[in-house]
Every structure is written in C-alpha cells, then in structure tokens.
Amino acid sequence: MDHSEYAGHLPTTEAAVTALHAIAAEYGRAIEVTHDIGTDRTSRRSAAGFGVTADPDGSLPHEAYAEFGGVPRVRVRLYPEDDALITVEGVEFHDIPRDDVPAFLRSVLGGLAHVRARRFPPTASLVVPLPGDRTYREHLSANLLTPWLSGRIR
Incomplete structure (x- = not known):
C-alpha cells in the first residue's frame, strides 16, 4: 500500500x-x-481573551489529539503552529515538525525505534530513526522502562 x-x-x-x-x-x-x-x-492560546475563538487574521486555529490503540502506546498532539508532541510509552518527544510525524510514526510502529542503553554511566534513550539519517532521541528514566521499551534495548 503506497502512502x-x-x-x-x-x-x-x-x-x-x-x-x-x-x-x-x-x-x-x-x-x-x-x-x-x-x-x-x-492549548497554546491561553492568552486569548474570554470568548475569542479566532486569530487576529480571522482564521480558526485547529489542534488535534490522537491516540493509537495497541502496543506501543502512542499519542500525538498536533499544534496549530506546525509542530507536534508525540508520546511513545510515556516518553515525550516535543517540537516534532508536523511534516516529520508520519515518518516518526512509521519508525515506531514499524519496529525501527529502539532503546540505546549504556552500562556506565547508566543511561538509556529512546531512539527514533527517520529517513535521511535524521534521528530523534529522548532520555529515559529507569521508572519508564515499560515491557515494550525493555524489549527494544540494544
């Protein structure tokens, strides 16, 4: 299927x-x-006055929140400012450009995302590779190692 x-x-x-x-x-x-x-x-327009629904140019800002079923648990908040917050198994990736969201999700759902762990100093990061040698990486705290994350340690 070509997407x-x-x-x-x-x-x-x-x-x-x-x-x-x-x-x-x-x-x-x-x-x-x-x-x-x-x-x-x-969520990012809290400074707007009471009852104000449009931007000064008359447009309506549109934000969406998506939650995918299954494992890994994936949530996406799309902001009107052309970026997104993607949460994978509780790990938050802030300020992902909206255009990178499909590739990011394909990497996670397609099994390319992995956890890079080091013994000393003890650290772990969730790594999400994208086409073109681009990578998103977020630090994991020890209490965030869910079964899905633990199964992707390299």
Whole structure:
C-alpha cells in the first residue's frame, strides 16, 4: 500500500489527521482523534481573551489529539503552529515538525525505534530513526522502562 502522499508537506492540522488515519490503517491500529478549534480551545492560546475563538487574521486555529490503540502506546498532539508532541510509552518527544510525524510514526510502529542503553554511566534513550539519517532521541528514566521499551534495548 503506497502512502507516499503522506510523507511530504502537511499544510494543515486536518491534512496531518488524515495522514494519521492512513498510518493507523496501514499498521492495523485503532485510532481515536479529538479536535479543538478556536483560540479559546487550543492549548497554546491561553492568552486569548474570554470568548475569542479566532486569530487576529480571522482564521480558526485547529489542534488535534490522537491516540493509537495497541502496543506501543502512542499519542500525538498536533499544534496549530506546525509542530507536534508525540508520546511513545510515556516518553515525550516535543517540537516534532508536523511534516516529520508520519515518518516518526512509521519508525515506531514499524519496529525501527529502539532503546540505546549504556552500562556506565547508566543511561538509556529512546531512539527514533527517520529517513535521511535524521534521528530523534529522548532520555529515559529507569521508572519508564515499560515491557515494550525493555524489549527494544540494544
């Protein structure tokens, strides 16, 4: 199944949500999506006045939250500012560009993501490789090693 149309630029939150649905179908995962539309509803617009729903240019900011079923537990919050917060088994990856979200999810759901651990000093990181030799890496604390993360230690 070719989903290359979801590998490039995702100009809107709605386009990104469409890509998330396609990726969920590709990996046989259930997905639940909720939408927050308007400056009074989006998480990064708390400074907007009471009852204000639009940006100064008249547009409505659109934020979406998606939760994928199954293991690993994956959650995605798409922000109106063209970035995302992706949480994998409790590990948060902040400020992921919206255009990287499909490749990031394919890496996690396709089994490429792994935990890099060192004995001394004792550290561990969740590593998510993307095409083009790009990598996202987040430090893990010892109490975050879920069975899925433990099974991916290298």
